Amino acid sequence: MLHQTVKNYSVISHIADSNLVARGDSASPKEVIFHILQDNKIDTEVLDIGFGGGNLGEMIRRNPDTSHWSVDGIDGFLPNCHNQNLFGKKLYRNVWHGLAQSMPSDMFSKYKIICLLDVIEHLTLDTARWLLRTLLTGMGEDSYLFISTPLWFYPQGNIQSGDLEEHLIGVPASSMMALMPYMYAVNAPLVGGFVLGKRSLDFIEFFHPTTDKNFSYERGMAVTQAVGMQCTSGHLYKL
Template sequence: MLRQIIKDYELIDPVNTLLVPGGESAAPKELIFHVMQDNAANVEVLDIGFGKGGLGELLKSHPATKHWSVDGVDGFEGAFNNNTLFDRKIYRNLWHGLAQSIPSERFAKYNIICLLDVIEHLSAETAKWLLRTLLTSMGNDSFLFISTPLWFYPQDSQQSGDLEEHLIGVPASSMMALVPMMYAVNPPLIGGFVLGKRSLDFIEFFQPTTDKGFSYHRGTMLASAINFQNVPGKLFKLT
């Protein structure tokens, strides 16, 4: 179930919690500036797992994208204890709830759906279901911007219900098998990938692992074996 907290930049349903925002993303977020052919267009973005609002702040602080409309969803109550973010009118609409609760028809309205450092917090089956749902439901000319560690990055919960624990690792081979349109990487082997509708034809090859022994070393070896270009800060366009 989704609960709307911010509507048209205004706080309509405050969350009463002592929890505080968390979830700094190590994703190569700057990749989002290369997704659209024309950044001057009116672009609508959905930020799933917005955390502290870093992606929204990045877009609103850049002159080429400050006019974009950014909505967000987060399952952690602490993300909504952030009046500083709300007062700056960064996010147009915000909902409290899990990505799995978002009605599939809502995805079709967005030009870019962002899933940054989120999917590794899901079970393997939920991750596969969510990725298939996003690719199926988004518009034919829309994009899915997803980032994840390309190994089993060890991370546990910091406070009750914070959804911070990592449950899966995603091999580079699994992401490249989705035929991304472009990708970039940040240390320590955190990949960002832009997927189009065509990736739905390859969804069966998305196979995350629950093996906690899938270490950084093993992830790097696998990335090298498929000729994945692990060059931090460099954009690779595959189309």
């Protein structure tokens, strides 16, 4: 179930005191967001799933070419949705507390870009497959899904109670490239960012994450090289 805490840039829900700290950032190549559209000057609505500390929203809104974009966020960790300091900056138009899988599927169609940055590896295998299919199905015909994930089983556990930080799956590069991305970039340590379109639905059956914690960085790199991906940090590759 979703609970809205910010509406039209204003906090509409009680902000609870907590010893838990708002947190969550992505090692993904977030700058790819500025290269997805042919014209960044058009009015654009963005959904930031698992917005964490709000770094993506701030990056978008601080860039003069995209400062007019409207960014909405959803996060399953309550302190992130009660981050008064973040909301005071008026970066996120609407914010919901809850899981993306609780969002009505028809909501996805309103967004030009849906961002799922370093989120899918925190889900179970079945939920990850379901969510990816749901996002691709629900988004508009001319919309984009910007997804990032470590291309190996990056070991990470929870830091705070309920923070959803534990990694449950690893995603091989072969799974992501089989989805026919329009572009990709890779940051250290082997974290790939991929831009998908509606056409990826035709290849969704090839998305095969693994629960094998022995899927190491070295094995992930071997798969990445085998499928011909380039791994130079800071470079964007268009396909």
